[in-house]
Amino acid sequence: MENKDELIKIFSRKIREILANASLNFDKVQEIRLRVQAPLLLVMDNREYYVTENGRLSSQRKEAYVVSQEELKETMEHISRHSLYAFEEEVKQGFLTIQGGHRIGLAGKAILDERGIRTIKYISFLNIRLAHQIIGCADRIMPYLYENKEVLHTLIISPPRCGKTTLLRDVIRQLSNGVGSQKGVNVGVVDERSEIGACFHGAPQNDLGIRTDILDCCPKAKGMMMMIRTMSPRVIAVDEVGSREDLDAMEYVMNCGCKLVATVHGNSVEDMLQKPVLQRLIQEKRFERYILLDNQKEIGHLGGIFDSRGTCLCG
DSSP states (O other): OTTHHHHHTTSOHHHHHHHHHSOOOTTTEEEEEEETTEEOEEEETTEEEEEOTTSOEESOGGGSOEEOHHHHHHHHHHHTTTOGGGGHHHHHTTEEEOTTSOEEEEEEEEEEETTEEEEEEEEEEEEEEOOOOOTTTTTTTGGGGEETTEEOOEEEEEOTTSSHHHHHHHHHHHHHHEETTEEOOOEEEEETTSOSSOEETTEESSOOOTTEEEEETOOHHHHHHHHHHHTOOSEEEESSOOSHHHHHHHHHHHHTTOEEEEEEEOSSHHHHTTOHHHHHHHHTTOOOEEEEEEOSSSTTEEEEEEETTOOEEEO
16 A cells, blocks of 8 residues: 555554554555544455554454553644544544545534534544555446446435445546447546545546546535536536435436446445435346345455346346
């Protein structure tokens, strides 16, 4: 993993030492979790481990290093560069994105006003989700996303932690740059949680291609409408659709002649028929391709590619 040392620097001195001493392949680390007066946890290859004081991974809770309030406070100071106020807008959304594209989820006491959440105080829980871009991971599916030189409406279906966002990133990059005989097209990305492009101070940390425009930290439904009206995309890409507002925006995108590439949590195409928001779009065969991921053999394993009728084209 590039910039591993930069990532470790965000932690308190003691936790930094523990992670530096650990024999870890950071390319496989997915999450590092800090909770006040709770074990230091790490998720790697979809398995959860306790981290001991000497940096060893263990399955025994009693061996885990326990995170203190001071260590979590020190970590937040490093993350915010001693000025949490400067990150007020991000904090109220419950996450920060740092250099390298890593996303830090926050939880504590929510402070409300008449407009909703104003900020989060007494932050006592952190989830550091490591960004991993795998260039070329979409190579196998790209030929199925075109028909007569046109991009097809595509829905990527995946259980949590099976690589759907990683796959979506590479799909966007290849649609934007062009692949084989297919020319690159303008792609509008609505990145509600800063996970796709992982923008840091406005600059994407992930390579999403030369013809891609990113609307960062914007609700998907509003963002899709804005992109259509302002950036003239040929393709709109969004991650984790699911609300009624998302449905209205997706229909708007499709009816405007723009192609849609989206992801959703699920285990099968049949699962989608149980989701009220997506049910009608699927029954009307609006999506022309379904990409199914699972973790049967490895993270991001391709479970199958299906057409609008549910016929398996590859799997």
